Amino acid sequence: MDASKIYILGHKSPDLDSVASAIALAELKNKSENKDKYSARIAGELNKETIFALDRFGFEKPELLENAQGQNLILVDHNEFEQAVDGTQEAKILEIIDHHKLNFKYSEPIYINCRPWGATCSIIKSLFDTNNISISKELAGLMLSAILVDTVITKSPTVTDFDKTIIEDLARISGVADWKEYGMELFKVRSNVKELADAEIIKSDFKDFDFKSGKFGIGQVETVDLNEFAGREEGLLLELKKLRENNNYHSVVLFITDIMKEGSLFLVSSSAMEEVEKTLGQKLEQGKVYIDGILSRKKQVAPLFVKHFDK
16 A cells, blocks of 8 residues: 555546545645645546536546555545445545435544535535635536536535535636536536446446345436437336346336426336335336436435335
């Protein structure tokens, strides 16, 4: 282990917030400490909107860290070992910055900054401000992109007044004249699934959860038009079934969120479908149901499954 190097990285199936948070925090720490020992890494292949935002604001794709065993780590945008890169339990974790519920046990005290905000990038922007460190136009654009995606352009129930103020500030710094219009551009990139295989769609934003009832996988895809997925439901359901059976999941869920209609189509493969129906409060027809008003995995979907399957 190189004690002089500290890797900052987000979860497996990295999304834009996890990648932008790692890049932003590495820059903040290197600047504040006047060192060059912090480096952003990724824990998997990038999705389309992350590649788009990196390209737009002139950032290189961070290097892939396949196994963290023996490394010094700072975790961003996650705190559950089920979602972390392989080897994290054998790494030295120095710090966590996150906006999800805490489900973390460690053998020694560490610094944890966990706030109920809409994005990890919002927390890191506040740290830039606290330390009186300026943010470049390019980094502001990347962080803005991440917050817009995570808060569904401020439509998500996860958004706070802090996020909204930070969005306005980052838009000003980055020179993005109309952040709502730019947010729609991001979601059009995000929802263009024509070239993606069913497995790629499911894994594009997918998280594992270890509940008392078993292992669960919950994926989310957001779109500006649910019709983009017309004719693909059966293929996605078959892929969900294959994923569940091959990887010993209790249940695997994909919900496709229409950000314009503000609702989600749920596709489910489960060993206990009736229990999932009770959890969602809806009858599934051939593994499918549309539920109005559902936009957030963190705030709406995951808590339902925690309440029912982790008791």
